[in-house]
Every structure is written in C-alpha cells, then in structure tokens.
Amino acid sequence: MLTTETRTRRVVMRAALVAAVAAVLLVLVAALAVGSSAAAGAAVGGAIAVGVFAFGSFAVELVSRVMPAASLLFAMLTYTFQVALMALLFVALHRSGLLDGALDSTWVGIAIILGAFVWMTVQIVLATTARIPAFEPRPAAPSEGGAR
Structure with missing residues (x-):
C-alpha cells in the first residue's frame, strides 16, 4: 500500500525527471543551433530550474507532513522564494561575468523558462491524476464493550 508521502514523492520525482530530460534535450538543441556557450547556458539554466523547483517541492512536502495546517502558507512562501532565488542566481551569473562569454544568457533564460x-x-x-487523498483517515476506534 502506498502512503500519501510516497505518492507525493513520486509526483515530485517524476516532475524532476521530465524537467531534467527537457533540459538535456534543450542542451542538445542549443549545441547544434549555436554552439558550446549556448549549450553551457542551457545546461546551467536547466540545472537552476530543476534544482530550485525540486528543493521547493521537497520542502513543501516535508512541511505538509510535519505541520499540515501550515502547508498552504509555506507553499505560497516557497513559490515566492523560488522566483526570487532564480532571479538572484541570474543576477549572480551576470555579475560574475560568465554571461559575457562562457554562457549564453539567452539560453540560460530559455532553459529556466522551459524548466x-x-x-x-x-x-x-x-x-x-494521482489518487492522493485530501486527508489520511484515522484508524477505527475499538467498539466499547467488545463483542457480545
């Protein structure tokens, strides 16, 4: 029997896998279309997208197990922080000078958006489509007085 935790983890893992495959395909397209700097940019952008979303999803899943009442608030905050983190990472890449030659900034952006x-x-x-219950049913309490 699958628990809600296992089902949720499978959803996150499959989403991460498909996003990673899309990133790899984009790296191949970038390499064939433009060259190595575009491929490197697509790889970095794909890694940023998959890494940030996977970390956020696992964090929300953990909080929903530990404190179910706070899960919606935490999910909304996590999404806000994910967007801010991606922007900060892009700014850090820009300030580092990597986007001036080693990485193609257009392909970094395309990979993040695609991811x-x-x-x-x-x-x-x-x-x-997953059959994840909205709540876990409590085990039935033993009947009072026992069998008669």
Missing part, C-alpha cells in the same frame, strides 16, 4: 513550464505542467498532470 518552469515543463515542471508545472508535469506536476499538475501527475497531481491531478
């Missing part, structure tokens, strides 16, 4: 859309699409499809 976000693929992640959301896969997670929505899997979450809506």
Whole structure:
C-alpha cells in the first residue's frame, strides 16, 4: 500500500525527471543551433530550474507532513522564494561575468523558462491524476464493550 508521502514523492520525482530530460534535450538543441556557450547556458539554466523547483517541492512536502495546517502558507512562501532565488542566481551569473562569454544568457533564460513550464505542467498532470487523498483517515476506534 502506498502512503500519501510516497505518492507525493513520486509526483515530485517524476516532475524532476521530465524537467531534467527537457533540459538535456534543450542542451542538445542549443549545441547544434549555436554552439558550446549556448549549450553551457542551457545546461546551467536547466540545472537552476530543476534544482530550485525540486528543493521547493521537497520542502513543501516535508512541511505538509510535519505541520499540515501550515502547508498552504509555506507553499505560497516557497513559490515566492523560488522566483526570487532564480532571479538572484541570474543576477549572480551576470555579475560574475560568465554571461559575457562562457554562457549564453539567452539560453540560460530559455532553459529556466522551459524548466518552469515543463515542471508545472508535469506536476499538475501527475497531481491531478494521482489518487492522493485530501486527508489520511484515522484508524477505527475499538467498539466499547467488545463483542457480545
């Protein structure tokens, strides 16, 4: 029997896998279309997208197990922090000078956007088709007085 925790973890893992495969395909397209700097940019962008979304999803899953009442608030905060973290990482790449030659900034952005859309699409499809109960039923209490 699968627990809610196992089902949720499978949804997150599948979303991460599909987003990673999309990132690898984008790296190949970038390498063939533009060259090595585009491929490197797509790889970095894909890693940022998959890493940030996976960390956020596992954090929300952990909080929903420990404190179910706080899970919606934590999920909303996590999403806000994910967007801010991706922006900060992009700014850090820009300030480091890597986007001036080693990485193609256009392909970094494309990979982040593609990763976000693929992640959301896969997670929505899997979450809506998975049979994850809204709550765990409590075990039945033994009847008072026992068998008669």
